[in-house]
Amino acid sequence: MIMIGRMAKEYGxxxxxIEREATTYDIMITDVLATYENYQxxxxxxxxxxxxxxxxxxxxxxxxxxxxxx
Numbered sequence: 794m795i796m797i798g799r800m801a802k803e804y805g806x807x808x809x810x811i812e813r814e815a816t817t818y819d820i821m822i823t824d825v826l827a828t829y830e831n832y833q834x835x836x837x838x839x840x841x842x843x844x845x846x847x848x849x850x851x852x853x854x855x856x857x858x859x860x861x862x863x
Contacts, residue, residue: 796820
């Protein structure tokens, strides 16, 4: 319900319109945006260590291999 309210406010629509017309992709994108905005705010205020989210090339390759079942 919060996501529908956020989308309605962002796009100037009624929540019932969002409920009727929005797709799961719309909701996913709104969630990703909200998460990213929250991360940026926490990073700016010093509450998050950005180095925690940095990966080396080898780590990324290892994650891809694991995800692909290799």
